[in-house]
Amino acid sequence: MIYCVTHLALIIDAQLIGDPDRKIQHIFYDSRNIVSPADGAFIAFIGIRDGHKYMEDAYKKSVRIFIGSHIPVIHSDATYLIVDDPVSALQKWACYHINSYPSLTTIGITGSNGKTILKEWLNQCLWDVFSIIKSPKSFNSQMGLPLSVLQIESKHDLGIFEVGISKPGEMDKQERVLHPTIGVLTNVLGAHSEYFKDKEEQIVEKIKLFKNSQVIIYPTDPNISKIIQLEYPNKKLISFGKENSDIQLLETTLNGNTTVLSVSVFGEPREFIFPFTDDASIQNVLCLLAVLSELGYNYDFIQEKILHLQFVSMRLELVSGINNCTIINDTFNSDYQSLEIALHFLFQQNKPKKVLVLSDILQSRLAEAELYKKIADLVNSFPLHHILLVGEKTYKYRHLFNNILKSFLSTVEVIRFLESRSIKDAALLIKGARKFELEKVTQLLEVQSHDTILEVNLHSLLMNVNYFKSLLKPETKIIAMVKASSYGLGNFEIAEVLQFYHIDYLAVAYPDEGFKLRDKGIHLPIMVMNPEISSYDRVIEYELEPEIYSFRELNLFVHKLKEKKLTKYPIHIKIDTGMHRLGFQPEEAQKLGDLLKNNVYVKVKSIFSHFAVSDVSEQEEFTRLQASKLKYSFDILAKILGYQPLLHIANSAGIINYPEYHFDAVRLGIGMYGYIDNEKTLKKLKNVITLKTVISNIHDLEPGETVGYGRQFVAKKTTSVATLPIGYADGIRRIVGNGKGYVTIHGKKAPIIGNICMDMMMIDVTNIACKEGDTVIIMGENPSLIEYAEWYQTIPYEVLTSISSRVKRIYYRE
Known part of the structure; x- marks a missing residue:
């Protein structure tokens, strides 16, 4: 991709300022990922963050071409393309680009899920037949699709692109960018349905992608079939599924790690050996069969390719x-x-x-x-x-x-x-x-090799942060709570990713937690909520910012600063408005202000308190009383100090339930990790953690035989029992044994039987096709963190922080 900025200005209707002869070969939209800036253009998208704020960062990294709706700072040696809307400009550019390759066959894949799997499997089958351009990872959004399309080169003869939408009206824009030759709908399951009134509206919106497609491939869901046949009666339609389909699944037979698929392909019976056994993969391979059949490949070719399909990882x-x-x-x-x-x-x-x-x-x-x-x-x-x-x-x-x-x-x-x-x-x-x-x-090279692992989805964590950020004013800062090893998820890994994504502040409970973060290269401001007096020397050495909650603590800390001849050291003033743990009383605000007014050794960075019941609607009066007490104290202190520190009180629940108390900053904790006690908001958050292990052993019990310590489980019939290498030393309490809790294997529930041991637990797999070495989900989507909290008779915070440090943490990005 090489475009002269003069030409591009005409394509995207831009006002051009600067050198008109510069060439663009690369596109940047994240200033943090600029490594090789030569011939690159930075596009300032406006989303949760305004990309125009990062133009200067891109300039400092030697980028000299910028596309945006305005220019914060003009540099004489830079070139600017000013447009009304950077996303629309990108889409116009992509539309022009793809139309420059009229002989390119394109496959557009949309649906609730399965898009990335189908795209990657098509690539695995066809990479040695075609020169393929495909969406990187799961780039399918209003920005992701045009960025993918702009990678097309003259050598490519097949394009495979994912197309996603989240709201009505978006698919029309996506279709103008791609207008695929072959349109594929994987399914419509109600995922991402927040902005759609029902499934039917989702279907109608998604199939707008196929307006100019020659062929449409779709699942034989009654609703989908009806709508597609009414909307596109004159197009070539190919269905796949279990009933009344062009590509129809007749029977499946499990054979170890493979599945024998008996399939009718346009009425002709065929058998395919498929190296996966789960239902989702079988659904995806039927769709794959439909595409390969439409492309004209024979049975032998398709069987060879399907036999060697590989697992698709969508993560790092x-x-x-x-x-x-x-x-x-x-x-x-x-x-x-x-x-x-x-x-x-x-x-x-x-x-x-x-x-x-x-x-x-x-x-x-x-x-x-x-x-x-x-x-x-x-x-x-x-x-x-x-x-x-x-x-x-x-x-x-x-x-x-x-x-x-x-x-x-x-x-x-x-x-x-x-x-x-x-x-x-x-x-x-x-x-x-x-x-x-x-x-x-x-x-x-890895430190731990335990089969039991806690997976942490960094992409989901950042999506949760962005969701909460979307509820705030642009100027409101976020203080991310990473105490207790980020609620059990990791000592510094969470802090590191938050730092990279420009979070404003971090907060820990004790100085030791802050020391570890500094030793790992975390340079963000770190607030210490409970600074121990014995640690003041190191608090100062590591440039941590202590919470000051009493006159004694203030005097001792100031004395330490005098010894070190330091001035204007940042501190945070805690006001006790009703939690009654730590903090100055509101009536002490005048006295505190008088002590701080002429104190050259400290600088108050923030004044704050802590909601006690912001998640309990019945306690609204008390919550509002807390906020008023804090504001009363703040007004007195700020007036005496002569400057405005940050004011904050809202935790995760407070952000949702009391937007009027967002003030200058909020403290985001459990919500960032995927939980909140608000059913409506919970649906918008992404699951961040998955605790999983593997089956160590499978054995059968005869009627009357027992399992585990105390012989609490007695087999009433022949029972298949699997042993898992995880126990109460890993954080799974004994209370969930004896049928109270369950795990999932291949999406199916397996009850926990017998007493949980220190290092092992047993489950009933009598009705589940599984083998030793198979993955078992202990906690994640199903069963959820909330279910575990109910089983434990506690709160999700305690469940998370109870997962043992001997459980290996794996962090991944989608």
Whole structure:
């Protein structure tokens, strides 16, 4: 993609300021991800954050072309394209671009879910037949789709794009960008339905994508079939499903880790061996069969491709490594686009060294020399400390790469090398094709290897932050609560991602928590809610900001500052408005103000209190009394001080229930992690954690035999029992045993039987097709954090913070 800014200005109806002859080859929309700025343009999108605020950051990183609705600061050596709406401008640009390639066949995939899986499976089946351009990861939004389309080049002969919407009216814009040759609807399940009155309206909106499609492929849901047939009676329609379908599933037979699918393909019976067993994958493969059949491929070709389909990971996993390293595991995909995304994620990590372990790229039809020149140019554009290459092709073209530490022909050689050489204080990206088994490198370098893991979805966490941010005024700051290891999710990993995404403040309970964050490179302001007097020296050394809640504490802290000859040190004043834990009384505000007025040693950064019952509607009067007491104290203190510190009291529940008390800042805690005691809001939050393990052993009990300590479970019939390597030492209380709680395997509930042991628990899998090594969901979407809190007779906070530190944490981005 190369565009002259003069030409682009005409395409997107922009006012041009600056050099009209500059060329654009790359698009940036996040100033944090700018690594190679040459010939790049920064687009200032306006969403929860206003991208215009980050134009200056992009300029400092040497970007010199900007697209936006206004210019905060004009630089004489920069070029500006001013438009009414940057998103609409991007869509116009993408529409023009795709129309420049009229011979390109495009597949547009929309639906509630399954879009990314189908896209990646199509790529796995067809990468050696076509030169494919596809959406990176799940880029399918109003911005994501046009950004994907703008990657089209003359060499491409097939485009596979995901198309998503969240509101009525959006699909018309998406259709103008893509107008796919083949339209695919995976399903409509009611997901993302907040802005639609019912499922029918969702269907009508989604199928607007197919206005100009020659073929439409869709599931045989009665509602979907009826609407599509009425709307597009003259188009070629292909249905897939279990009844009355062109691609009709007749029968499934499980055979170990595979499924034998008996399918009628346009009335002709066929059998396919499919390497997955779950219902969602079977639904997706029927859709895949429909697309491949429409493209004209015969049975032998389709069977060969389906037999070798691979699991599609839509995430980058991040785990703690040995020698103070961070490991990013992306051993799931092997293509240029995913490499670029992974490299950007690598450079988000707060480590002094960045290391890449890269295998051969398998999924590409480019000529070998051209492919590896392109890969090397991409890799070399990032300031990597070391590169380790794995495979015959990367070995052959190793001379193209900068900063090569070593090149290997096999993964075994890499492991031997790493066993003999210590890499410290680095972020390592392990990236490659499945055949190289680079996950063994990850296993070598990670700190913990327990089969029981707590997965933390960083994408969901950030979506929750953005949701709460959308409820605030732009100037209202967010203080993120990361105390108690971010509510049990991780010591510094959560703080690190929040820092990268420009959160305003962090808050911890005790100084030690702040020390650890500083040692890990967290430089954001950190508020300490309960600063221990014995830690004042280190609080100051680590530049932490203490909560001051009593005259004694204030005097001692000021005395310490005098010793160190420090002035204007930031502190936070706590007012006790009804929680009655810590804080100055409102009636002490005058006395406190008089002490602070001429005190040169401290500077009050904020004055705050803590809601006690902001989540209890029956206690509204008390909550409002607390807010009024705080405001009373604040007004007195601010008047005496002669300046306006930040004022804050709202916690997660307070943000939702009392918007009038957002004040200057809010403290976001449990809501960020996916829970709030508000049913309407809870539906808008994303699940952040999944606690999972694997089946260690399966054995049968005969009637009368018992399970576990105390012999609390007695088999009444032949019962299949699975043992899991997780127990009360991992944070699962004994109270959920003996049938009170359950886990899920392949989406099916398995009751917990017998007493839970310290390190193990047993479940009844009599009616579930499973085997040793299969994944078991202990807690996440189902059963949920709320269900566990009910089983424990406690609150979700306690459930989260009770998960043991011996459970390995894995962090991932979608």
